[in-house]
Amino acid sequence: NAGVTQTPKFQVLKTGQSMTLQCAQDMNHEYMSWYRQDPGMGLRLIHYSVGAGITDQGEVPNGYNVSRSTTEDFPLRLLSAAPSQTSVYFCATQGEGANYGYTFGSGTRLTVV
Amino acid sequence: ILNVEQSPQSLHVQEGDSTNFTCSFPSSNFYALHWYRWETAKSPEALFVMTLNGDEKKKGRISATLNTKEGYSYLYIKGSQPEDSATYLCAFRSAGNQFYFGTGTSLTVIP
Numbered sequence: 741n742a743g744v745t746q747t748p749k750f751q752v753l754k755t756g757q758s759m760t761l762q763c764a765q766d767m768n769h770e771y772m773s774w775y776r777q778d779p780g781m782g783l784r785l786i787h788y789s790v791g792a793g794i795t796d797q798g799e800v801p802n803g804y805n806v807s808r809s810t811t812e813d814f815p816l817r818l819l820s821a822a823p824s825q826t827s828v829y830f831c832a833t834q835g836e837g838a839n840y841g842y843t844f845g846s847g848t849r850l851t852v853v
Numbered sequence: 854i855l856n857v858e859q860s861p862q863s864l865h866v867q868e869g870d871s872t873n874f875t876c877s878f879p880s881s882n883f884y885a886l887h888w889y890r891w892e893t894a895k896s897p898e899a900l901f902v903m904t905l906n907g908d909e910k911k912k913g914r915i916s917a918t919l920n921t922k923e924g925y926s927y928l929y930i931k932g933s934q935p936e937d938s939a940t941y942l943c944a945f946r947s948a949g950n951q952f953y954f955g956t957g958t959s960l961t962v963i964p
Contacts, residue, residue, distance in 0.1 A: 773952075782857075782956035783897075783942070790950070798951075830896060838885045841899030842944075842952075 742766055746831050746845030753821040753852045761816040761848050763831030769843075771834040772814040776800065776827040777847075783830065789814055821852045855879050857945045859955035866933050867963050873929045874958040876943030880924035885946040888917055888928055891957065892939045900928075900941075933962040 747762045765772065773788035775798075785798030789808040803825060805817040818825060831845040858877045866872045878886065885904045889897035901910040906921040914931045930937055940957040947953070 771950075775954075780956065783944075783954040785952065838904045838946075839902050841887050841889070841902045842897070843899070844896035846896050 744831055744833055744843050744845040746829075746848055748848060749846065751848060751850050753818070753850065755821060755823060755852060757821050758817070758819050759821065761818075761829055761831075761850075763814045763816070763845055764812050765814075765831075765833045765843075766812065767833060767835070767843065768811060769833035769835050770811065771836075772808070773798070773832050773834075773842075774804070774806065774814070774816045775830045775832065777830060778827050786816065786829075818850075821850075823852045826850060826852045855945060855947065855951075855953045857943060857953045857955040859941075859943055859958050861958060862956070863959040863961070865961045865963055868933060868935060870933050870962075871929065871931045872933055872960065873927050874941060874960075876926045876928070876945075876955055878924050878926075878943070878945040878953075880922060882947045882949070883921045883924075883945070884948045884950070886919055886921075886926050887944040887946065887952075888926070889942040889944065890939050891942055897942055928958075930960070933960075935962045935964050938962045 744765045770791045774786040775783040784800050787806040789795045829848045832842040888900040891897040901917045903919040908919040916929045919926045940959045942957045944954045
């Protein structure tokens with residue numbers, strides 16, 4: 741099993757460009773989420789989904805869109821990249837029930853110039 | 854937005870020393886408390902998920918305790934080894950299924 745697969749691992753964008761960060765999981769988890777990690781800020785929730793067709797905003801959703809058409813995939817879209825979106829992005833899934841922790845993808849390091 | 858605080862921010866210990874650090878979280882609306890180990894250039898890996906007041910979990914030389922009434926959890930490492938060097942993250946999971954991460958404690962074990 742691959743677990744949680746994130747692509748790409750690295751990306752450089754120019755201000756105003758758009759891109760999609762991909763996240764796929766093969767664990768059949770309903771709950772998926774996107775975080776960004778910035779120095780001194782910890783992990784901050786961007787968007788999350790509790791199942792196919794259902795998404796909701798987290799702590800820092802502005803500038804990002806998500807969709808969840810299947811259980812397996814949860815892409816994160818940047819419609820018009822800004823330097824403030826330079827960060828490391830993590831996709832994570834979680835199994836049902838209180839005793840499950842997150843399984844994280846390997847991260848995407850994004851630089852917006 | 855809830856406040857999850859971890860202390861200290863960083864610490865250096867000698868190989869063989871035991872150490873501990875703290876995660877503080879709101880005592881209301883509690884559902885679970887997670888601990889993660891995060892090595893540089895990798896993604897966080899789950900260590901413990903704790904749900905009940907008074908819970909104690911152990912994995913090898915690492916253990917954790919939970920006090921939901923006063924809103925804190927301790928992570929202990931006995932006989933630290935260089936491979937224990939990492940950032941240790943805690944995350945508070947609310948009853949509304951929101952997760953709030955602390956900023957982590959960065960541990961360096963000096964051989």
